[in-house]
Amino acid sequence: PxxxxxxxxxxxxxxxxxxxxxxxxxxxxxxxxxxxxxxxxxxxxxxxxxxxxxxxxxxxxxxxxxxxxxxxxxxxxxxxxxxxxxxxxxxxxxxxxxxxxxxxxxxxxxxxxxxxxxxxxxxxxxxxxxxxxxxxxxxxxxxxxxxxxxxxxxxxxxxxxxxxxxxxxxxxxxxxxxxxxxxxxxxxxxxxxxxxxxxxxxxxxxxxxxxxxxxxxxxxxxxxxxxxxxxxxxxxxxxxxxxxxGPSKYGGGGTLDPEDKTRFLYADESRGAMEFALDWEKGKSRLTSVYYRPEAQDLKLPDHTAAPELAIHHQGRRYFTNCYNSNPTGGSAAMVFLERDGIARPVAGMGHAADWKVLQAPAFAARLDAASSGDGERDRGRNRDRDRRLLYLWSDANDDAQAQPEEVFFHASGTGGVTVMPDLSFCAARVDGKAMLYAPVGFSAGGAPLYDFAKGRTLAEGVLPPASSGGDQVLAGKDGWTVVTLGLGPFAQQSLSGTAHGKPSWSYPSAWPGLHAAHESAAPDRPGQLVGTTRLLGGFVTPRNTDAGQIWGMNADMGTIYLFTSDGLFVATVFVDKRLGKTWAMPAPERNMSLKGFTLGEENFWPTWSQTPDGTVYLMSGGKFSLVRLDGLETIRRLPASGITVTAADLEKSQGILATAEARRQQAEGGGTLKVALRSQAPVVDGKLEDWSKDGWVDIDKSGVAAIFNSDSKPY
Incomplete structure (x- = not known):
């Protein structure tokens, strides 16, 4: 009352x-x-x-x-x-x-x-x-x-x-x-x-x-x-x-099972993973299982890795990996899981020793000491700098879904991101400056893939470290092609690169190579310009009825996705930069509606793609949490191989074109002489503009726009 x-x-x-x-x-x-x-x-x-x-x-x-x-x-x-x-x-x-x-x-x-x-x-x-x-x-x-x-x-x-x-x-x-x-x-x-x-x-x-x-x-x-x-x-x-x-995690996530599009898999960071049954006729979904929910006695995953999400069907078994859904900006450790009685069990893994706390147990000390030359600098797995320079490779040889010392092998090198190929090969981005592939050399009785460091194969040499928070992943393609989402010598660090049979073959510029680089980026002003490249969407897809070959996709932080062929040809920008596109705010969703001109928005961390047995390619849009069909890949056609001859006259003509374009720009925007005051004393930087009243101002570059707001306690 x-x-x-x-x-x-x-x-x-x-x-x-x-x-x-x-x-x-x-x-x-x-x-x-x-x-x-x-x-x-x-x-x-x-x-x-x-x-x-x-x-x-x-x-x-x-x-x-x-x-x-x-x-x-x-x-x-x-x-x-x-x-x-x-x-x-x-x-x-x-x-x-x-x-x-x-x-x-x-x-x-x-x-x-x-x-x-x-x-x-x-x-x-x-x-x-x-x-x-x-x-x-x-x-x-x-x-x-x-x-x-x-x-x-x-x-x-x-x-x-x-x-x-x-x-x-x-x-x-x-x-x-x-x-x-x-x-x-x-x-x-x-x-x-x-x-x-x-x-x-x-x-x-x-x-x-x-x-x-x-x-x-x-x-x-x-x-x-x-x-x-x-x-x-x-x-x-x-x-x-x-x-x-409720909704997905921040940035979305989830992917279709590539062998059965009625099965949708979703991992909620490291907490676990669920499977949904999709009714494509009615556009409905139903939660059917929690196929991974770690309990206290289960094997702990490495730091910064997520629950398994991507399904890999191999030799009659369904495996999973977390290699594409652990780090929103690129590389990380990777685990392989095997489905047993409807539950995903860890069976193999690769990454930095420093990132897997399991290896800090006393039982692993002798093997870690031996791998790090036994110079006494390691303190039973607690020397993180030393362990970061050790690469581990684990296979569950006894099929108990736990890691024993005799199952874990070490290589004295750091590494970048690790990905898992359809044959369960591990691809590591930077092992002694090389992109390496470690294919299974066999399988345990229960189906765990077994590996051997000594049988690793070099995919690329001279791999450069990331220039920002993006990239650091590798895909091993057909016919000897390899994709490295990093710079590769002799190419620039700010690029995506590739090799053919281990030799540098192509490079594509990525001037803002990562999430944080994108925060300082200009809006794209030409087709094919990359902004804020972060992580792979997944593995390759192969469009039907075209000679394009394998296609791979790269997510970007400003609401776009970039597609390339395995030999480095740019295919398309899917969706539009957030500064130029339409926001995802339709009055009502309509199945099969066109999404031309829309953006996925900033920090859309977890889009994925899958190709189903009928050849259709589907995108999980990420934070918008919509399944999207990607049409048009089947229309790609390669131009016939031909030579291009550039003469001195051609170069002279191109200079004339540039000069004409600059003259038009000056005519449109104005020009003149900028007078610079040579001061005897430095101006006082105190927020008052009187000291600058006699100075001239000119815009040098309008492609980037920034603002700052001070709320007294926190700068924005």
Missing amino acids: EADRRTFAYVGSTWTASNDNEDRTHGELRITALTADGDRPVLKYAFSPPAGGGKDDHWIRQLGGIAVHNGLLVASLHRLDLLLFANAATGEVLGKAAVESPRGLAFDAQGRLLVLSGRKLLRGAWDAKAAAPASTPAPAPVFETLVAEGLDDPQGITLDAQGRILVSDGGSSHQVKVFSPEGKPVQVIGHAGAPKAGPYDPLHMNHPAGMAVDANNRLWVTENDFLPKRVSVWNPDGTLWKAFY
Whole structure:
């Protein structure tokens, strides 16, 4: 009855109070009221959290829940074993109460406070003779235990119209458990069990958390998980009414299985991967399985690598790799996975020893010491600089999906990005300055590919390091052609390059070779100009009914994709630079509509492509998360090989053309003499322009435009 009718919700969050996101000691609780007139800050409460927790999770898990009743706001600080009471109108802190491991909170219709404490449900009430807690310092409520058994790892709490208490429970349950107002169990919603890899069960919740009951007495449950991101809605009788599935990771992702276009694969960074069944006739999709969800006992993947996404069908088995979906700007370590009983298991890998923490175990120390010449500078795998100069190659010879020391081999060299070819060969971009291919020399009894460093084959020499945050990948093509998304001697570092039978054969300029280089780039002013090249879309595709041969695709940071032949001929720019194209904001999606003139936008990290058995090439557009059919590749025709003769007269004529073009430019833009003042003293750079009033100004280059805004605390 005393609720603030202008406020329809309160939002609570905990985070670091300092400007350093790595700070784990100075915490701040913020409560904000959402009102019809905009957001209203209610409370800022400083606290010092206990140690523990990694990165963002450290802060997210500080707050267990919030509840408001008659102007009294309560927040549970989970890791401080503390309830905080405040005036919801003024933000004044009214009092505190010690409660062990407090989680979700709610008030019942009588104004009693329900608190999840560890594995118990408590109910607290205030003495009727005490002062109104919303206006004066509140005495702590007197708690009684309402539920002492039957909860594994409770998280959230809400009530329905009948006063029943609903608790979202984790642990081994992952269900919503319903209790009477007196704390008696009356109902359980959802199938029981901890989240795991395998067939997807829509009647099972993964990490149920916050909840609400609507006017139809339906229960809405937010599931704090990524496989999938979901809000499930349940009928009063416990049956599933509807489920709402969340979006992709930042930058999109996912790819079609090249052997079956009804199967769509999506990896959510390193968290895991899901498969969807696509109904092409109806344009619908359905989640069918979580084919990779790492558990505590599973082999840890190298740093900066993702779950498996691209399917590779080889010798009757379905393998996967993460080589194209781990690093949005190019190279990284790569793993090969093998599907066993519907679950992807790691079976091989290659990359920097420094990036795989598994190798820091004492069991690997002797082999690492031997590979690094045994000079004592390594400290049992902890010398990151030394380990970065070691390349590892692992094969799961005993088929247990774990890495044993005798299965891991080392080569004393760093490397760039690693890719996986259709025959499961590893291609490494920079091994001793060379692009190398390591083909399987055999397979284990269970299908794990086996490799031998000594049998590596050189694809290119003189490979240059990346000039920016992009490139660093290799594709081994047919007929001796190799693509290197880096500069290759004797060509420029700012280029894409290739070899024929190991010899430098072609180079294509990439003046802004990477994501961060693109931030300083000019908009393209000619066809075929590359801006912000980052990572490969995948392997080669081969268009039907054309002599184009193999085609490969390169993503770019400004919303475009560039296509080339394996011998370095530019084919097309797909989509348009974000500064020139139409934004992806159609009133409604229409199947088979033309996307000519549209841009994919900036930081569209994860587009991919696949070629299905009928020869059709499909693009997953990335952050727009649409499957796009790429038409027209079959129309490519090679020009017949011929010589071009350039004479001195031709060069003289070209100079005349350039001079004429410059004269036209000056006529259009104006010209004159620029007078430069030679000062006896340097001007004062203080933001005031009076010192520069007599100076002349001229635009030298208008192709790049930049702006800066200073908000006093952070420059933009």
